[in-house]
Amino acid sequence: MFEPVIGLEIHLAMKTRTKMFCACPADSFGQDPNVSTCPVCLGLPGSLPTINQEAIEKAIMFSLALNCQVPEFTQFHRKNYFYPDAPKNYQISQYDRPVGEHGYVELPGGRRIDITRCHVEEDAGKLVHPSYADHSLVDLNRAGAPLIEMVTEPDIRDPQEAREFLGRVRAIAQALGVSDANPEEGKMRADVNISVRRAGEPFGTKVEVKNLNSFKSVQRALEYEIKRQSHILEDGGSIQQCTMGWDEGGQKTVLQRLKEGEADYRYFPEPDLPTMRISQKWLKRVREITPELPDAKFERYVALGLREYDAGLIAYDVALSKFFDRSLASYQGKSQHLANWLNGDVTGWLNSQEIKLSASRLEPEHLAALLKLIDSGTISGKTAKDILPELMQGANPDVLIEERSLKQITDSNAIEKMVDGIIAQNPVIVAQIAANPKAVNALLGQVMRESKGKAKPELVRELLAQKLGLEQSA
Amino acid sequence: MSISDQGMEHLKTLARLKLGDEETQALKDDLNKILAYFEQIRDLDTEGVEELARPIDSFNVFREDILEQGLTQQEALALATEAEEGFFKVPRTIDTD
Ligand SMILES: [Zn+2]
Numbered sequence: 289m290f291e292p293v294i295g296l297e298i299h300l301a302m303k304t305r306t307k308m309f310c311a312c313p314a315d316s317f318g319q320d321p322n323v324s325t326c327p328v329c330l331g332l333p334g335s336l337p338t339i340n341q342e343a344i345e346k347a348i349m350f351s352l353a354l355n356c357q358v359p360e361f362t363q364f365h366r367k368n369y370f371y372p373d374a375p376k377n378y379q380i381s382q383y384d385r386p387v388g389e390h391g392y393v394e395l396p397g398g399r400r401i402d403i404t405r406c407h408v409e410e411d412a413g414k415l416v417h418p419s420y421a422d423h424s425l426v427d428l429n430r431a432g433a434p435l436i437e438m439v440t441e442p443d444i445r446d447p448q449e450a451r452e453f454l455g456r457v458r459a460i461a462q463a464l465g466v467s468d469a470n471p472e473e474g475k476m477r478a479d480v481n482i483s484v485r486r487a488g489e490p491f492g493t494k495v496e497v498k499n500l501n502s503f504k505s506v507q508r509a510l511e512y513e514i515k516r517q518s519h520i521l522e523d524g525g526s527i528q529q530c531t532m533g534w535d536e537g538g539q540k541t542v543l544q545r546l547k548e549g550e551a552d553y554r555y556f557p558e559p560d561l562p563t564m565r566i567s568q569k570w571l572k573r574v575r576e577i578t579p580e581l582p583d584a585k586f587e588r589y590v591a592l593g594l595r596e597y598d599a600g601l602i603a604y605d606v607a608l609s610k611f612f613d614r615s616l617a618s619y620q621g622k623s624q625h626l627a628n629w630l631n632g633d634v635t636g637w638l639n640s641q642e643i644k645l646s647a648s649r650l651e652p653e654h655l656a657a658l659l660k661l662i663d664s665g666t667i668s669g670k671t672a673k674d675i676l677p678e679l680m681q682g683a684n685p686d687v688l689i690e691e692r693s694l695k696q697i698t699d700s701n702a703i704e705k706m707v708d709g710i711i712a713q714n715p716v717i718v719a720q721i722a723a724n725p726k727a728v729n730a731l732l733g734q735v736m737r738e739s740k741g742k743a744k745p746e747l748v749r750e751l752l753a754q755k756l757g758l759e760q761s762a
Numbered sequence: 763m764s765i766s767d768q769g770m771e772h773l774k775t776l777a778r779l780k781l782g783d784e785e786t787q788a789l790k791d792d793l794n795k796i797l798a799y800f801e802q803i804r805d806l807d808t809e810g811v812e813e814l815a816r817p818i819d820s821f822n823v824f825r826e827d828i829l830e831q832g833l834t835q836q837e838a839l840a841l842a843t844e845a846e847e848g849f850f851k852v853p854r855t856i857d858t859d
Contacts, residue, residue, distance in 0.1 A: 428850070
């Protein structure tokens with residue numbers, strides 16, 4: 289009876305070599321604390337920021353991919369706040385002139401989520417709160433790292449749609465090489481704005497849940513807040529505008545602070561940095577170097593003859609689509625066959641090992657070689673499935689089948705001998721076949737066993753039919 | 763125009779400052795002087811004058827995305843009032859437990 293109104297704010301860590309305003313490494317995931325700093329990102333007196341051109345270009349590329357308008361003029365602002373993760377006591381961000389505005393992302397069902405804006409800013413440091421202590425610890429490796437912040441309109445209808453939207457944004461960011469966009473490493477973080485209302489009524493008071501570090505947490509936090517807010521309103525209460533955090537252990541939202549007003553940040557134009565003008569020429573150049581987007585990949589795959597379901601699975605997973613493209617180039621066979629293997633057995637194996645494609649040692653050319661061996665009848669589909677785990681660990685199928693003589697027996701004389709033998713050994717089954725033609729499968733199975741799976745099944749079936757005077761069924 | 767006591771409390775919260783009555787009063791006096799100065803500026807006729815955020819007119823001054831050697835952990839922490847295990851040590855910022 290209450291309907292949720294959801295907007296998202298997504299932070300993406302940009303994939304550049306250096307930080308936003310200094311020449312320290314942008315990515316120090318997994319490093320010791322405070323090993324990637326300099327006077328600029330420590331906010332030491334007398335230091336001055338300089339703009340990383342690559343980061344601006346990536347932000348432009350991303351904005352264009354989100355169908356944003358990129359204005360001719362853009363600039364940085366200071367956002368003032370006092371917290372130990374911000375060594376300058378302000379964050380350099382964008383305010384009135386973001387790099388991108390008024391864009392949209394289209395979801396699988398065709399629904400459009402509008403993007404309000406897309407801006408560039410610097411990341412804050414990381415705070416650690418040891419549980420035993422009366423102090424906190426600060427690591428400034430991440431301080432000054434380049435971020436894109438994108439904000440949606442409150443267009444998202446439910447938690448599931450929020451998750452779909454995040455998936456689309458991640459696919460776009462990864463395809464462009466703008467960000468690794470992996471929440472596990474903090475390279476994609478989402479804040480959600482959520483309110484509920486009775487259908488047709490104006491927007492209710494919204495609550496912000498901050499720093500959700502997985503798609504699943506976004507979904508869970510939204511589900512939790514929809515319930516919480518609906519119950520309060522049903523009981524005649526009112527919602528207080530505030531910022532919440534997500535308690536992963538307790539699977540609930542917890543109050544962090546009452547909302548600060550925007551005026552409290554005392555934004556003003558950053559006096560230490562010049563403005564930026566984005567010419568048509570620059571935009572044209574960015575468009576030229578923009579890699580193929582997931583939507584375009586999807587259409588290309590469907591045109592190749594892939595089923596939409598498989599095309600979708602591959603196109604919106606950047607690692608998978610890169611693998612698919614390379615493998616297909618080497619395979620030159622039926623694209624759907626390759627997709628079946630990739631989305632079926634390969635994905636199945638990865639799931640069973642709980643690893644990603646990138647962590648396996650499967651080579652696109654090896655998978656292509658495997659399919660060629662099947663297509664040519666050199667090995668059976670079953671043998672292919674049997675040796676796939678070894679391919680996943682780097683084995684070359686051509687070498688494997690040579691070493692283990694896994695080639696299918698296609699020599700009809702050899703198979704005929706086995707077929708004759710099995711028929712002679714099984715008079716009872718042979719007698720049943722007249723009444724029940726399916727009983728022939730039992731004989732087929734025995735021949736296959738005798739050949740250790742290497743006899744070509746089509747050939748065995750053909751020979752059995754011949755010998756037993758059966759009509760060949762397809 | 764002058765700043766109210768409530769305004770002072772709000773500013774102290776934002777700046778995370780804990781000040782005694784005397785210090786607060788001294789700061790309030792200073793701020794009121796600054797505000798009075800801004801009152802004078804506000805009286806100027808700025809009709810038709812465009813905002814000037816930066817004194818120089820240059821734009822698109824960029825740095826290439828090339829790494830340079832920064833500070834070592836030891837150098838960075840040498841400036842800290844307190845450090846522990848490679849981190850800057852600060853008063854606790856959240857309430858837990
Ligand atoms: Zn730095």
